Amino acid sequence: MPAPCPPFKRLLSGYTENDKTGCWEWTGHKYRNGYGVLKVFGRDVSAHRYSYELHNGPIKAGFSILHSCDNKSCINPEHLRQGTHAENMAEAKERGLMKSKQKGRPSPAKGIRNVSAKPVYVLGRVYGSMNExxxxxxxxxxxxxxxxxxxxxxxxxxSREEYQNAQ
Structure with missing residues (x-):
């Protein structure tokens, strides 16, 4: 029986290079969110994090790995860097990659954004939803x-009418 293939060999043979972007696009298994994943000594590990560690060394505790290319399946170490979660969110917002966080607030075209949101009167104030x-x-x-x-x-x-009138 042949010896199992080491994880670093599986990583380095599990991508295709995109000539236009320079991204090394992971062709192996992916999480539902689009990030690549592979088994490393019995554990699921994000492919981009493993690639970063393989090429650059350990990731500092509490740090994320950020993509300069905004391609979740990219494992090119030249496109990856360490950063905080706050930095990652700020970059995503700056690049228009995040959805608006105005849940339950009225929109001129649609009224309350979430169709299933139920307006509520709580402690003397009106809110667009229970979550809000x-x-x-x-x-x-x-x-x-x-x-x-x-x-x-x-x-x-x-009612939605009471909510609209209270605004």
């Missing part, structure tokens, strides 16, 4: 729902 109320009031998940069912003095569901 919990987030802004720093309440635990499910608190507003519990109040709407058991304590109508603290919270109650309202």
């Amino acid at each position: 109320a919990e987030r802004e009031l720093c309440l635990g998940s499910g608190t507003v729902r519990f109040w709407t069912l058991n304590n109508p003095q603290k919270a109650k569901l309202i």
Whole structure:
């Protein structure tokens, strides 16, 4: 029986080079989010992180690996660098890669953004959804729902018309 192929050989044989971008695009298994993954000594490891470590050494504790090319399947070490999660999010926002975080707020075209969002009246204020109320009031998940069912003095569901009029 032949010896198993070492992980670094599987990594280095598991990509194709994109001539236009210079990306080394992972052709192996991918997570649902688009990032490559491979087994390294029995553990699932992100291909871009493994590539970075293989070519540049260990990743500092608490750091992420950022792609300069914005290609989740790229494992080219020249396109990868260490950075904080905050840096990664700031870059993604700057490049227009993040969705808006205005959940539950009215949009001129659609009204409340989430079709299933239920406007609520909580502690004297109107919110576009239970999640929005919990987030802004720093309440635990499910608190507003519990109040709407058991304590109508603290919270109650309202109609979309009442929500629009309160804005």
